[in-house]
Amino acid sequence: MNTNCPFCNADNQLLAFATSGDFKAIYNLSPILPGHCLVIPQRHVTSLFDLDEEEISSFFSFARKVTAFVCEVFGSDAYDWSLQEGNEAGQSIDHLHLHIIPRKPDDLEESGEWYGLLQKSVDPLNKERLILSEGEYSDISLKLREVEKERSKKVGFQANLSSVLFSSEKEQRNPNHGYDCANYFACGYFFMKQNCGRSYDHDRC
Numbered sequence: 105m106n107t108n109c110p111f112c113n114a115d116n117q118l119l120a121f122a123t124s125g126d127f128k129a130i131y132n133l134s135p136i137l138p139g140h141c142l143v144i145p146q147r148h149v150t151s152l153f154d155l156d157e158e159e160i161s162s163f164f165s166f167a168r169k170v171t172a173f174v175c176e177v178f179g180s181d182a183y184d185w186s187l188q189e190g191n192e193a194g195q196s197i198d199h200l201h202l203h204i205i206p207r208k209p210d211d212l213e214e215s216g217e218w219y220g221l222l223q224k225s226v227d228p229l230n231k232e233r234l235i236l237s238e239g240e241y242s243d244i245s246l247k248l249r250e251v252e253k254e255r256s257k258k259v260g261f262q263a264n265l266s267s268v269l270f271s272s273e274k275e276q277r278n279p280n281h282g283y284d285c286a287n288y289f290a291c292g293y294f295f296m297k298q299n300c301g302r303s304y305d306h307d308r309c
Contacts, residue, residue, distance in 0.1 A: 109148055109197070109198065109199050110197060110199075111130075111144050111148075111197060111199040111201065112148050112199065117146075119131075119241070119242060119245040119246070120245075120249075121141075121245050121246075121248035121249040121252055122169075122170055122173065122248075122249070122252050123146075124162070124166040124169070125162060125166075126145055126146050126147065126159060126162065127143060127144065127145055127146060127162065127163055127166045128143070128144060128146055129141055129142065129143050129144075129166075129170045130142050130144065130245065131236075131241065131244050131245050131248060132203070132225075133235060133236055133241055134225040134226065134233050134234055134235050134236070135225075135234065135236070136205065136218060136221040136222055136225050136234075137205055137206065137207070137211055137212075137218070138178050138206070139174045139175070139177070139178035139180065139204075139205070139206035140203065140204070140205045140206075141170065141174055141203075141204050141248075142201045142202065142203060142204070143163070143166060143167045143170055143201065143202045143204065144199060144200060144201040144202075145159075145163070145199075145200055148199060149199065149200045150198050150199060150200060151189060151200060152187070152189060152200060154200070155200075163202075167185075167202050167204065170204060171183055171185075171204050173252060173255060174204060174206050174248075175206050176255075177248070177251055178206045179208070180206035180207055180208050182206070182207040182208070183204060183205060183206050183207055184203070184204075184205040184207060184218050184219075185202060185203065185204060185205075186202070186203040186205075186219065186222060187200075187201075187202045187203070188203075196226035196227075197226075203222065205218060205222075
């Protein structure tokens with residue numbers, strides 16, 4: 105473990121919403137779209153080449169399961185993956201990580217716009233990038249963990265998922281983006297069915 109690595113610190117370990125052997129899944133602190141999460145090794149690994157063949161197989165097998173999970177939770181049938189290794193490739197944290205970004209129709213003006221937004225989201229000089237507060241990040245991570253546990257039970261999953269996601273039967277889905285929340289497009293905090301109070305332009309929500 106590297107104590108200087110944000111992916112290795114104790115708080116990060118506690119907020120993983122899914123784990124599998126040597127790997128874990130965490131929500132992205134600066135999501136570009138709702139559901140944007142990361143799959144990372146538990147131990148401090150900087151390169152894909154540091155993993156042996158068995159670990160590589162486990163890494164991508166786990167990533168596939170996490171992708172299926174977040175796409176189901178966030179109501180998506182599409183996704184983007186991005187693995188950046190090296191500064192020249194845009195890697196911002198020196199710890200191997202795979203971005204998983206669920207996609208929906210018309211979630212961006214151009215479907216390929218996501219990669220540029222991803223680069224901007226990891227740029228510390230970008231004052232416009234979204235950074236979830238500690239409370240927001242913790243709430244979303246813990247709620248995802250709760251849903252993942254319900255999912256793992258498999259029995260009655262759909263009913264359990266519905267009861268976890270929606271706190272009131274009166275809450276209605278937004279026909280445009282799946283959830284009735286003013287923060288849907290901005291930060292995905294809709295997942296908690298709360299208003300985070302951010303001052304964004306929500307015209308596309």
